[in-house]
Amino acid sequence: MSTADLLSIEPLELKFPFELRKQISCALQLSNKTDNYVAFKVKTTNPKKYCVRPNTGVVLPRSTCDVIVTMQAQKEAPPDMQCRDKFLLQSVNVNDGASAKDITAEMEAGHVVEECKLRVVYVSPPQPPSPVREGSEEGSPPRASASDNGHANAAEFAAAAKQFSEGLEAQDKSFEARALITKLTAEKNSAIQQNNKLRQELELLKRQSSKSGSSVSFMVVILIGLIGIIMGYIMKK
Numbered sequence: 001m002s003t004a005d006l007l008s009i010e011p012l013e014l015k016f017p018f019e020l021r022k023q024i025s026c027a028l029q030l031s032n033k034t035d036n037y038v039a040f041k042v043k044t045t046n047p048k049k050y051c052v053r054p055n056t057g058v059v060l061p062r063s064t065c066d067v068i069v070t071m072q073a074q075k076e077a078p079p080d081m082q083c084r085d086k087f088l089l090q091s092v093n094v095n096d097g098a099s100a101k102d103i104t105a106e107m108e109a110g111h112v113v114e115e116c117k118l119r120v121v122y123v124s125p126p127q128p129p130s131p132v133r134e135g136s137e138e139g140s141p142p143r144a145s146a147s148d149n150g151h152a153n154a155a156e157f158a159a160a161a162k163q164f165s166e167g168l169e170a171q172d173k174s175f176e177a178r179a180l181i182t183k184l185t186a187e188k189n190s191a192i193q194q195n196n197k198l199r200q201e202l203e204l205l206k207r208q209s210s211k212s213g214s215s216v217s218f219m220v221v222i223l224i225g226l227i228g229i230i231m232g233y234i235m236k237k
Helices: 100-108 146-212 214-236
Strands: 007-010 013-017 024-032 037-044 050-053 056-059 063-071 086-094 114-123
Touching (some): 013 024, 037 050, 037 100, 056 063, 056 100, 086 100
Antiparallel strands (some): 086 114
């Protein structure tokens, strides 16, 4: 804080949380602790870069005045985040009801003018608060450290890999089972077709038995035996 005779200024450094392509403002507070009217005027070494509102004015006796300094949006950051811009605040005693023209005239008329130089400082923008994890409230167990989280992530990865491997193995077994079922089904259908063919031949032999005698009966017995064997094989499948 400046403790000049006319105006006290707070702060003496204009701190801007620098962010690219974003307009940023900071405030100055001017305090008049005298019983006189005090006029002020704000100048800067880089007027195209900054907007000051108000840049001139009168502070009433025993009162304060806020001045807003706005930095225009910047397209690139300065080297090492150092700023060489400066501000100059001039103050002088004036009569009640003085206008902006009167302020300039009073400062140029040889009256005692107090001057205070202000620096511009770039600071890092405030970081948003990190979300509070469940269990981090007072009285809860402390949160796991980065190394603990690393071990936990490795264990989760190993478990996922094992589960994936077991899934592939199960898929392989399922494929083998389906192939075996398909093979058995084909053999069963083939046996049924052969059985139907033998039955047809048996019926033909029965119809011929009345003509050919006992030799045909012997062949019928053999065919019946074969049909029994095939049916037993089908039942086992």
